[in-house]
Amino acid sequence: MGICWSIQIKAESAFSTGDDSKIAERNGNSNSSSKVSSGSQSHTPRSEGEILQSSNLKSFTFSELKNATRNFRPDSVLGEGGFGSVFKGWVDEHSLAASKPGTGIVIAVKRLNQEGFQGHKEWLAEINYLGQLRHPNLVRLIGYCLEDDHRLLAYEFMPKGSMENHLFRRGSYFQPLSWRLRMKVALGAAKGLAFLHNAETMVIYRDFKTSNILLDSNFNAKLSDFGLARDGPTGDKSHVSTRVMGTYGYAAPEYLSTGHLTAKSDVYSFGVVLLEILSGKKAIDKNRPTGEHNLVEWAKPCLTNKRRIFRVLDPRLEGQYSLGRALKVASLALQCLSMEPKIRPNMDEVVSTLQDLQDTDKRDRRDPPVHRGVAAGGGASSAKKASSCRQEAGPVVAYPRPSASLRV
Numbered sequence: 001m002g003i004c005w006s007i008q009i010k011a012e013s014a015f016s017t018g019d020d021s022k023i024a025e026r027n028g029n030s031n032s033s034s035k036v037s038s039g040s041q042s043h044t045p046r047s048e049g050e051i052l053q054s055s056n057l058k059s060f061t062f063s064e065l066k067n068a069t070r071n072f073r074p075d076s077v078l079g080e081g082g083f084g085s086v087f088k089g090w091v092d093e094h095s096l097a098a099s100k101p102g103t104g105i106v107i108a109v110k111r112l113n114q115e116g117f118q119g120h121k122e123w124l125a126e127i128n129y130l131g132q133l134r135h136p137n138l139v140r141l142i143g144y145c146l147e148d149d150h151r152l153l154a155y156e157f158m159p160k161g162s163m164e165n166h167l168f169r170r171g172s173y174f175q176p177l178s179w180r181l182r183m184k185v186a187l188g189a190a191k192g193l194a195f196l197h198n199a200e201t202m203v204i205y206r207d208f209k210t211s212n213i214l215l216d217s218n219f220n221a222k223l224s225d226f227g228l229a230r231d232g233p234t235g236d237k238s239h240v241s242t243r244v245m246g247t248y249g250y251a252a253p254e255y256l257s258t259g260h261l262t263a264k265s266d267v268y269s270f271g272v273v274l275l276e277i278l279s280g281k282k283a284i285d286k287n288r289p290t291g292e293h294n295l296v297e298w299a300k301p302c303l304t305n306k307r308r309i310f311r312v313l314d315p316r317l318e319g320q321y322s323l324g325r326a327l328k329v330a331s332l333a334l335q336c337l338s339m340e341p342k343i344r345p346n347m348d349e350v351v352s353t354l355q356d357l358q359d360t361d362k363r364d365r366r367d368p369p370v371h372r373g374v375a376a377g378g379g380a381s382s383a384k385k386a387s388s389c390r391q392e393a394g395p396v397v398a399y400p401r402p403s404a405s406l407r408v
Contacts, residue, residue, distance in 0.1 A: 051128045058096050058143030062150045065089065065109050067098035072111065083122065083227070084113030088157065096143065107142060108158070112151035122227030123151045129203060129226040137192030139214055139224040158222065160215035163189075163273075167210055167280055179320035180361065181219050182277045183329070187354040188221030189213050193270060194347035196223075197263045202232025204240065204261055208269035209250045209283075210276055232263060249283030249294070254341055264341035270350065271336025275299055278329060280314030296337055303330040325357055 052059075068089035069076050078086045091097060092104045112123055123144075130141035145152040160166070163185055166177050177185070189208075196203040207228040214224045233240050239260040244251070252268035255261055272283050275295055281288070283295050292298045302308035306323060309330055332353050338344050345353075 046128070048124060051124060051131070052146070057127065057131050057141060058154075060143045060145040060152070060154060062145050062147045062152070064098055065145055065152050065154065068107065069109050070101065078108055084111045086110045089154070106157035108155045110153045110155065120151060123153065125229060126153055126226050129229050133196075133199065133203070135192060135195045136220065137188050137195065137222055139222040155224070158214040159217045160219060162211050163213040163215060163221070164210040166215070167276060168282055176280070176314070176316040179317050183354065183358055183361070184219060185213065185215065185221045186274055186277055187351065187358055189223065189273070190270065190347060190351045190354055192221065192223040193266055194351050197232070197266070197347050201234070202263060204230050204232045204263055205266050206230055206261065207246055208266055208273060209247055210273055213273070230261060249296075252341070253339060262341060263346065264344050267336050267344045267347060267350070268341075270347070271333045271344075272296060274329065274333040274336065275312075278314065278326070278333065279312050280316060300334065300337065303334045325361070328353070328357060
């Protein structure tokens with residue numbers, strides 16, 4: 001499975017900065033931002049021509065991408081979303097000319113559906129950001145096609161598909177990800193966000209979720225789909241004022257209520273995804289029992305309790321981690337999910353915490369301690385009454401099915 005997009009409702013130009021301003025909480029350089037090739041954008045909104053001319057991308061003809069995908073054959077479809085269909089194609093590694101299937105390099109070609117929810121602005125936003133930004137944890141945009149009514153984008157192919165598939169799909173193809181791989185993906189995705197937040201002009205991703213985390217053959221995480229991305233605040237202000245856009249279950253509460261967008265909005269979304277990674281449950285799932293539909297509301301009371309934490313943790317991870325590490329990751333998720341944005345860590349701090357956990361895990365695998373922490377797995381007893389998280393703690397304030405879209 002390659003690149004997979006879920007349906008979005010997007011209606012705002014991602015490259016217009018408007019009244020963006022600088023965030024007071026911003027902290028220096030990220031340890032994941034060493035691969036910057038240039039700044040993000042100037043503070044003056046750029047024209048379409050300026051964006052296309054300044055991008056470091058190949059301009060494909062429609063015929064070239066048609067040939068690369070074997071005329072957009074149905075059996076080449078990798079996924080479908082609001083933008084349109086994504087096709088598997090092949091191009092020469094050096095010239096990027098269409099090549100025979102199985103030769104050259106594999107690419108994923110996203111073709112705009114004129115009847116879809118997304119459109120030209122989102123297509124241009126992808127070029128605006130991914131045409132300039134380079135980082136190991138951002139998916140690589142290779143080129144684009146602008147010809148008559150055709151709007152296409154060509155990306156590197158991501159063989160392991162989306163994190164959403166690996167967490168929520170069931171079947172022989174998608175085996176449950178191990179604790180080690182889940183933490184690797186979480187760290188990689190965190191580095192991608194930290195890089196964006198520390199770019200010369202801050203970029204707020206605004207659509208962080210498991211379906212937008214793509215995995216290469218070694219399960220390295222890369223952020224994709226920049227259609228909702230925005231330049232962060234500049235000057236002496238604290239936020240960017242925008243229309244509320246995104247996906248139900250992931251958007252920060254203060255952004256939903258005010259339309260004020262900051263880097264801490266992305267941090268909240270990261271907390272939701274980290275909770276999904278820990279639990280193997282979707283952020284919003286109406287098929288779960290009453291009281292458990294919203295993962296964040298249900299799980300929060302359990303995250304700092306040594307016994308109740310097992311009700312949240314994915315039972316498929318049983319025995320793969322120590323209780324101490326599970327509690328540290330859960331505590332990090334809880335910090336990211338704070339209702340007060342200023343209390344949330346920045347992404348540099350998130351990266352540092354996850355990196356320390358990974359380094360400790362590597363040392364322990366190399367030199368196992370004599371006494372390990374309690375192995376995880378809450379077993380059947382912990383899964384029996386999952387809904388009791390709330391009861392005991394009191395009240396708290398296509399491929400997989402596409403996530404519900406948000407437009408307020």
